[in-house]
Amino acid sequence: DAGVIQSPRHEVTEMGQEVTLRCKPISGHNSLFWYRQTMMRGLELLIYFNNNVPIDDSGMPEDRFSAKMPNASFSTLKIQPSEPRDSAVYFCASSPRQGLAYGYTFGSGTRLTVV
Amino acid sequence: TQLLEQSPQFLSIQEGENLTVYCNSSSVFSSLQWYRQEPGEGPVLLVTVVTGGEVKKLKRLTFQFGDARKDSSLHITAAQPGDTGLYLCAGEHGNNRLAFGKGNQVVVIP
DSSP: OOOOEEEOSEEEEOTTOOEEEEEEOOTTOOEEEEEEEETTTEEEEEEEEETTEEEEOTTOOSTTEEEEEEETTEEEEEESSOOGGGOEEEEEEEEOTTOGGGOOEEOOOEEEEEO | OOSSEEEOSEEEEETTOOEEEEEEOSSOOSOEEEEEEOTTSOOEEEEEEOSTTOEEEETTEEEEEOTTSSEEEEEESSOOGGGOEEEEEEEEOSTTOEEEOOOEEEEEEO
16 A cells, blocks of 8 residues: 555645645545644644544634545645645544554645745 | 643654653543654654553563553663654544644654
8 A cells, every 4th residue: 555645745835825735545544634733833633534524623723724525535635825824744644444543644744835 | 732741852862872751641541652753754653552551662662651541651772863753642532533742852863
């Protein structure tokens, strides 16, 4: 298995532009998570899906952020409009049906820089 | 407020020395996990502990879960440069959700 695949690896965009981050979870994993990592705040959960359904989006900073999971093999995180304070590394992770005993598998992340 | 506090935030040691880092909380967790993250990559799971007082060993790494399931420690024996990384603890917080600490940055100097 190729693991959790995220794209792009790096994104530099200007303030006000729309940014879309993509994630392909491990096949057979039924939970998908979006995290944001910064030096100041560490890893913060933004939203998670179970069987493609959003369960908890209380971590999404504001209405500029949205996430979708149209099928079991693909999810997107969109920021519109982007702001410099959104600069961070965004991680996608998935976990198996069996639950936390197997832990999360993380992708390599997308480093977003908003200038 | 951080649910999980990790200390020290940064630790630099010489190859061959031992080290211990800590993960503390005022909350009780049903399980706790440790991950290691290397630059430019996502965290990778090292171990899961579920029973109060549990000790697990992974080669030179020893993980302990506190009796009250509120804290944990990671001890590395005879550290090697390959142990360099950010060590993250994470506690189960709600249904299949993990809350992470900010991490212990460990640097092992050859």
